[in-house]
Amino acid sequence: MIGEPGVAVTIKDVARLAGVSASSVCRALADPDRVRPETRDRVQTAARQLGYHPNRVARSLITGRTANIGVVLPDLGNPFFPTVVKAIQTQARRRDYAVLLTDTDEDPAVEVPAIRALAMQVDGFLLCSPRAADDELRAVAEKPMVVLNRRISPFPSVTADNSGGMRQAVSHLHALGHRTISYVAGPRTSWSNRDRLRGLRAATSALGMTLIEIGNVAPTVAGGAAAADLVAAAPVTAVLAYNDLVALGLVQRFQARGIAVPGQLSVVGFDDILVAALVGPPLTTVAIGKEQIGRVGVDLLLALMAAPGAAGLDRAGSERAGPGRGGRARRVVPTQLIVRGSTGPVAR
Amino acid sequence: MIGEPGVAVTIKDVARLAGVSASSVCRALADPDRVRPETRDRVQTAARQLGYHPNRVARSLITGRTANIGVVLPDLGNPFFPTVVKAIQTQARRRDYAVLLTDTDEDPAVEVPAIRALAMQVDGFLLCSPRAADDELRAVAEKPMVVLNRRISPFPSVTADNSGGMRQAVSHLHALGHRTISYVAGPRTSWSNRDRLRGLRAATSALGMTLIEIGNVAPTVAGGAAAADLVAAAPVTAVLAYNDLVALGLVQRFQARGIAVPGQLSVVGFDDILVAALVGPPLTTVAIGKEQIGRVGVDLLLALMAAPGAAGLDRAGSERAGPGRGGRARRVVPTQLIVRGSTGPVAR
DNA sequence: GGCCAGTCTGGAATCGTTTCCAGAACATTG
DNA sequence: CAATGTTCTGGAAACGATTCCAGACTGGCC
Numbered sequence: 001m002i003g004e005p006g007v008a009v010t011i012k013d014v015a016r017l018a019g020v021s022a023s024s025v026c027r028a029l030a031d032p033d034r035v036r037p038e039t040r041d042r043v044q045t046a047a048r049q050l051g052y053h054p055n056r057v058a059r060s061l062i063t064g065r066t067a068n069i070g071v072v073l074p075d076l077g078n079p080f081f082p083t084v085v086k087a088i089q090t091q092a093r094r095r096d097y098a099v100l101l102t103d104t105d106e107d108p109a110v111e112v113p114a115i116r117a118l119a120m121q122v123d124g125f126l127l128c129s130p131r132a133a134d135d136e137l138r139a140v141a142e143k144p145m146v147v148l149n150r151r152i153s154p155f156p157s158v159t160a161d162n163s164g165g166m167r168q169a170v171s172h173l174h175a176l177g178h179r180t181i182s183y184v185a186g187p188r189t190s191w192s193n194r195d196r197l198r199g200l201r202a203a204t205s206a207l208g209m210t211l212i213e214i215g216n217v218a219p220t221v222a223g224g225a226a227a228a229d230l231v232a233a234a235p236v237t238a239v240l241a242y243n244d245l246v247a248l249g250l251v252q253r254f255q256a257r258g259i260a261v262p263g264q265l266s267v268v269g270f271d272d273i274l275v276a277a278l279v280g281p282p283l284t285t286v287a288i289g290k291e292q293i294g295r296v297g298v299d300l301l302l303a304l305m306a307a308p309g310a311a312g313l314d315r316a317g318s319e320r321a322g323p324g325r326g327g328r329a330r331r332v333v334p335t336q337l338i339v340r341g342s343t344g345p346v347a348r
Numbered sequence: 349m350i351g352e353p354g355v356a357v358t359i360k361d362v363a364r365l366a367g368v369s370a371s372s373v374c375r376a377l378a379d380p381d382r383v384r385p386e387t388r389d390r391v392q393t394a395a396r397q398l399g400y401h402p403n404r405v406a407r408s409l410i411t412g413r414t415a416n417i418g419v420v421l422p423d424l425g426n427p428f429f430p431t432v433v434k435a436i437q438t439q440a441r442r443r444d445y446a447v448l449l450t451d452t453d454e455d456p457a458v459e460v461p462a463i464r465a466l467a468m469q470v471d472g473f474l475l476c477s478p479r480a481a482d483d484e485l486r487a488v489a490e491k492p493m494v495v496l497n498r499r500i501s502p503f504p505s506v507t508a509d510n511s512g513g514m515r516q517a518v519s520h521l522h523a524l525g526h527r528t529i530s531y532v533a534g535p536r537t538s539w540s541n542r543d544r545l546r547g548l549r550a551a552t553s554a555l556g557m558t559l560i561e562i563g564n565v566a567p568t569v570a571g572g573a574a575a576a577d578l579v580a581a582a583p584v585t586a587v588l589a590y591n592d593l594v595a596l597g598l599v600q601r602f603q604a605r606g607i608a609v610p611g612q613l614s615v616v617g618f619d620d621i622l623v624a625a626l627v628g629p630p631l632t633t634v635a636i637g638k639e640q641i642g643r644v645g646v647d648l649l650l651a652l653m654a655a656p657g658a659a660g661l662d663r664a665g666s667e668r669a670g671p672g673r674g675g676r677a678r679r680v681v682p683t684q685l686i687v688r689g690s691t692g693p694v695a696r
Numbered sequence: 697g698g699c700c701a702g703t704c705t706g707g708a709a710t711c712g713t714t715t716c717c718a719g720a721a722c723a724t725t726g
Numbered sequence: 727c728a729a730t731g732t733t734c735t736g737g738a739a740a741c742g743a744t745t746c747c748a749g750a751c752t753g754g755c756c
């Protein structure tokens with residue numbers, strides 16, 4: 001590579017060295033079969049010699065494609081998201097896409113401006129657990145969008161089987177003798193929270209159990225700790241938390257108050273973040289294929305972008321974009337209860 | 349906002365509606381004082397009416413600036429990094445920059461290609477704990493670069509006061525009566541690992557303690573668990589780990605083998621990731637201002653980009669770029685030992 | 697009233713690439 | 727050998743914004 005140190009080498013430099021026109025360079029590199037083998041070789045040699053790499057910005061301008069995807073999520077501080085992002089990033093790179101990341105700090109009001117700001121530099125969006133209202137998100141969808149951990153028609157989505165997870169968790173608790181349990185709810189704006197609650201209600205009522213719902217808290221350790229006293233005051237023998245962080249906050253506060261887990265109170269989390277296995281007692285929780293969510297999300301988005309009328313919202317009355325082609329697919333990844341040490345038989 | 353749904357509104361549309369030329373629209377929006385107040389108002393009204401936002405790609409092409417910064421890091425799965433990235437992201441957004449993220453999966457060979465691939469779409473790089481060789485990184489530096497958690501001349505860097513942290517940790521252990529301790533080293537390619545080891549050696553020898561170094565392991569829980577047996581076999585009463593994940597792996601394996609922590613063996617981590625406080629026993633560890641690292645990194649990078657000869661490497665014999673202006677600043681953020689439950693007096 | 701300075705504006709060039717179009721070169725066929 | 731078709735190539739336009747330059751207009755001043 002002999003490229004001048006500071007100055008970028010352009011297609012014209014290659015053209016000059018190869019003794020052909022810029023158009024031919026472009027063709028030789030983009031679609032080698034459209035030029036004579038001899039020119040192809042000359043161009044490719046020249047390009048290699050100069051260390052030429054096409055300017056993606058200039059290319060974007062004319063093709064309208066950026067080869068970037070935008071990822072918007074509420075909080076990197078929640079270990080759930082980095083795992084998903086990592087999977088997204090890996091899969092995106094494999095497909096030659098780069099990832100533009102925005103953390104909205106759990107603030108719904110930041111989401112729409114953030115999407116708008118990124119819109120021009122990406123070919124599509126992956127919205128992880130978006131907090132804004134359905135209508136707002138639909139209104140801002142000029143680019144293809146895939147939603148993770150939430151369903152918003154008409155976007156394709158990837159969600160976890162929250163109901164299934166809750167069913168497993170509840171029947172586990174039921175088997176241990178628990179009959180009255182509590183749920184510590186996450187953010188009101190979280191679709192996963194609503195979905196988990198829905199599944200939980202169905203599961204408990206199916207088994208004739210009593211469910212006491214405890215207000216919405218931030219999906220953090222602090223949020224869980226804040227709710228712990230309310231839970232302790234309720235006549236329950238077990239508690240399910242919106243997610244692992246909340247569960248950890250609960251356990252921490254229980255232990256600080258001398259409430260034995262699982263001796264006096266069983267605790268179940270959701271997500272199976274790394275730390276769940278490490279705390280004392282290790283947390284019983286519902287595992288989600290986080291990598292799968294990220295990976296499938298990327299695939300869905302790429303399919304959507306490749307689809308014929310690849311705008312964010314299909315135009316009114318568009319031909320049926322079959323879910324098979326990524327049109328408005330709804331993928332559900334399985335969940336699985338991981339029984340660890342934070343749940344046990346009901347006391348007495 | 350009356351913009352056509354699918355078609356992007358360009359500067360020409362605004363110009364037409366406002367009855368002025370494109371140049372005037374550009375001036376009115378970029379630098380309102382350079383046009384007559386009346387034109388300014390007409391343009392601004394028209395722009396608002398059409399929902400015009402300048403196309404950043406087109407702008408990049410002519411200005412050469414992208415308003416993106418590239419972040420490269422080894423593993424989002426290590427909770428240390430999401431925290432740093434979150435701070436980076438927040439600070440970048442505040443300065444109107446977007447963040448392009450790449451996770452290299454701890455593979456040095458991925459780093460350079462990743463940087464090269466991103467180079468054209470960013471104005472500068474933030475390399476978090478890069479694993480590649482100094483020379484490779486210098487060779488790939490066409491854009492301004494700031495290095496986090498490592499020092500590579502001539503790049504500005506932000507590092508933690510590893511030596512100071514180790515000194516605190518060692519004197520804590522010394523006060524508890526420990527005299528022979530072990531260090532479980534992280535990746536050989538990690539500068540932080542070498543820096544921590546350096547500080548550790550200095551601190552132990554200053555206090556006349558014996559240090560037994562145990563091979564390089566992956567900076568993960570599994571890595572720590574893998575080293576645990578070696579540690580247990582060594583004649584030590586305490587062990588310092590490269591980072592918290594390794595420490596957690598050690599503790600986990602010790603407990604599995606019935607070795608009491610801190611009863612028989614004290615364990616100290618590094619980083620103070622969220623989970624450190626939650627495990628049982630809670631981990632004594634050295635805290636780093638992770639947010640500060642990210643924030644300062646962004647500030648340094650922005651200063652570097654704004655600097656006169658803002659190429660990656662200053663040209664040979666460049667005028668002294670004072671560290672004050674971000675030239676080749678070396679910022680060190682303080683560390684602090686957090687004493688929790690995984691350390692205690694030496695047995696007997 | 698004329699001249700100069702200053703303000704404001706429009707047109708054109710530019711960034712680097714892709715793509716359309718038309719023409720050149722060559723081969724094929726009658 | 728002419729007519730036709732095919733392959734390959736170069737020039738030019740285009741993407742959308744910024745910026746340079748020169749011209750138009752205004753105002754002030756003598």
